[in-house]
Amino acid sequence: MTDYTQNLDRPVRNALTENSDNERKLTFLERLYLPEIFKGLAFSFKQMFKPDITMRYPEERWDPPAIFRGRPVLVKDNGKERCVACGLCARACPPLAISMQASETDDEKERYPDFFEINMLRCIYCGFCEEVCPEEAIVMSKDYDLVFHSRGEAIYDKEKLLVPKEELKERLDFLKSYKNRQFGQFWNYKEENNIHSVRNRDENWDTGLSIVDILEAKNDKETN
Numbered sequence: 534m535t536d537y538t539q540n541l542d543r544p545v546r547n548a549l550t551e552n553s554d555n556e557r558k559l560t561f562l563e564r565l566y567l568p569e570i571f572k573g574l575a576f577s578f579k580q581m582f583k584p585d586i587t588m589r590y591p592e593e594r595w596d597p598p599a600i601f602r603g604r605p606v607l608v609k610d611n612g613k614e615r616c617v618a619c620g621l622c623a624r625a626c627p628p629l630a631i632s633m634q635a636s637e638t639d640d641e642k643e644r645y646p647d648f649f650e651i652n653m654l655r656c657i658y659c660g661f662c663e664e665v666c667p668e669e670a671i672v673m674s675k676d677y678d679l680v681f682h683s684r685g686e687a688i689y690d691k692e693k694l695l696v697p698k699e700e701l702k703e704r705l706d707f708l709k710s711y712k713n714r715q716f717g718q719f720w721n722y723k724e725e726n727n728i729h730s731v732r733n734r735d736e737n738w739d740t741g742l743s744i745v746d747i748l749e750a751k752n753d754k755e756t757n
C-alpha cells in the first residue's frame with residue numbers, strides 16, 4: 534500500500550522521476566546557439582522591408598466594427614434621452630457601475646432619469662446593460678480610449694453619456710440585425726411582439742393606442 538505521508542516534511546525535486554531519456558537531444562549546432570541567433574536576426578531584417586501593419590496612435594485612430602463593445606452611452610433621441618429609468622441596467626450590471634434616480638415627466642414616456650451615472654472605473658464593458666434595456670436606450674459605443682485624472686472624473690454623468698442616435702446608427706443597426714435573428718428561429722415569437730415602447734408606437738403608427746390595441750387592430754386587418 535502506498536504511503537501517502539512520505540515527502541511531506543521535505544519536498545524533493547521532481548518526486549515522480551528524474552529520468553530525462555525522453556527529452557530531445559540538442560545537435561552540435563544547437564548547442565552552439567550562434568546559428569539560431571543569426572536566424573533570428575535574419576528574420577527581423579526581412580520584416581523591415583514588409584508593409585507596416587501598426588498604427589501611429591493617437592495620430593492614426595482605429596475605427597472599430599459595429600460589433601465592438603466600447604464604453605456604454607445613453608441614446609439621445611429627438612434631443613432627449615430614450616431612457617425611462619426602469620433600473621434594469623443597474624440591476625444587471627455585474628460590478629454595480631450604474632446608478633440613477635427616476636423622476637416623472639408629462640411626456641408620453643412618463644419617466645426619465647433625473648440623474649444617471651456610470652462609474653467607468655468599475656465598468657467591465659460586458660454589454661449586459663445594453664442586452665437588458667427594453668428601450669434600446671443604452672448601447673455600447675466605439676469609444677475605447679478613456680482618460681481620467683481623478684476618480685471623480687471617471688464618474689460619467691448624463692452630460693457625458695448622452696450621444697445622438699445618428700452617431701450610434703452603426704451599432705443600432707447591428708443590434709437590430711443581431712437581435713432580430715431570434716425571431717421565428719428558436720421560439721414561435723413574432724417580431725411585432727417586440728414593439729414595447731412608446732417610441733416604437735409613435736414612430737410607426739402615431740395612433741395613441743395601447744400596444745395591445747394596435748396589435749389586435751393589425752391582426753384584425755390581416756385576417757379580414
Ligand code: SF4
Pocket residue numbers: 605622625626627628629630631651655656657658659660661662663
Ligand atoms: S457594460 Fe457591463 S459593467 Fe459596464 S455599465 Fe454596462 S452592465 Fe455595467
Ligand code: SF4
Pocket residue numbers: 615616617618619620621622623662665666667668669670671
Ligand atoms: S435599462 Fe434602459 S431604460 Fe432602463 S434604466 Fe437602463 S438605460 Fe434606462
